[in-house]
Amino acid sequence: MELIHLTPSDLSIPALLVLALAALSWRLRLGVERQLLIAALRSILQLLLLGLVLNTLFSQRAPLPILALALFMLMVAGYEVMARQKRRFRGPWGIGIGTLSMFISSFSITLLAVHLVVRVDPWYTPQYLIPLLGMLLGNTMSGMAIALDNLTREAWQQRGVIEAQLMLGENWDQAIREIRRDALRSGLIPIINAMAAAGVVSLPGMMTGQILSGSPPLEAAKYQIMILLLIAVGTGLGAIVAVWIGSRRLFDQRQRLRLDRLSGG
Template identity: 35%
Template sequence: MDAPGGDQGTADLTWENVGLAFSFIIFDAAISRILKLGVGTSLVTAAVRCVIQLTLVSLVLQKVFEAKNPWGVAGIAFLLNLMGTIETVVNKAKRRYEHMFPSVLFAMLFSTIPVSIIGIRFAMSVDPFWKPEQYIPVVGMLCGATISGIVVACNYVLKELYENRDKIETYLAFGASRFEACKPIATDALRLALTPNINQMSVLGIIAIPGMMTGAILGGSSVQQAARLQMVIMFMISSCTALASIVTTVLALSVVVDAEHRIRTDKIDGRPHAVWRARDRAFAWLAAGLKALWLKVTLPIRKRTKSRDEGEEQERLLG
């Protein structure tokens, strides 16, 4: 019998393999263009980002794994949460509330760090818990799952407060506190945020074999050990998502519905993030500058052409 992780393991992959897999994305983009779905550009952009980000992460993590420095691991964990916060606030959120960035960062750190430490040290029996090859991938999975929960919860809360404020104001007018008036919105937001995790756990093992379990099997672990590892990871993800969604929902409601029980829609910003507004202004400025430069360069040519045309016209009339 072949030893686990021997010849049965994954082959060494090259950029040619990645390019072949990327052709699947090109196929999807072509289908999107043919059917006019409007997601082809997003697919290709996301795929290119995936390649760049994973390449950079692999270079950084290789150094961290070799160093085995707990402070390096802590720095990577904080960086993952910071990047997750930026992705949530800048790219994913349709609306933002005042002080959303520090609120989301706090929620992510408050959920991913304690859950990862307790889960890895006790549920996964890893000592010390900060082993880079164990801790960093788990924190990355927790951050990725937490982003989805936060985005769903915040988008729903801000949408309801902005578009359906009349019902909340009626509750407040009849003497309800801000948390009593907003409780139905918070309940629905958290239900929506947790539904994907519930659905995912309900189909694991019967319909879907998740990536963590597959990776453990390919790495040489027994199927039973891989299944138990996946159970632990899924329970950690669910706990982390729930905790982060609750914290961000409470913070969003606390900011938008103030201590005087007023709905402050002026604290909700539905415009594109300032980063994208600055990008659009920079592009507009660049386009205007290029247009002015083009006009300046072509002005002598246009004058000569105009003069020649006028001269030919005069000769034609005199002739």
């Protein structure tokens, strides 16, 4: 099947529709037109830039720039996880927990996938590494952010409950257990729902892309299965690590609840 190339004038049609939506938002006084336009502009510029960078990387195939791009993506994802929380950990812990959990949820899982599942040679072949990493980062990020946000928000709100258990001689692990469990559950529910609805309610993005570019649907389905399973594993492992480190950080050596380690929101 021939790939149909999109011209700039083709892209101007959806762009005009976004402008119309912004005008509607202004007319209905929704107050989001500015954010909408900035976000749309950002996505256009970022994706074009990514396209250019990937074009260059694909033609060169040198490992260092590829690794640098992968690390850059990881850092941005770590920052995003932190930025999405109402109450963040102060100091380097804020970005540290986000980046570490993204490293576990995405980076290591992607390396595992290109090495053991897809068996690409060399492993850093950018056509595989960068899109897989991007898919994993983008999809596990919200799970991490939701889980951590739930943990810190609930700890803040349920201070009395946590401390009441400490006062009665429970250890920190017991005192935060329920909150931690709920935080993990909330982080995992979106991917569980996504897996359950995949192919029935929604046609996932990666599969759509592959079909549009001419891959046989069954091949596209196999890739989509792999990515969904990896996202589920990545989200689960990353969220467990992030929530565990986060919950430990909420208590000091003397097992006191230290909400002063969180920003005021």
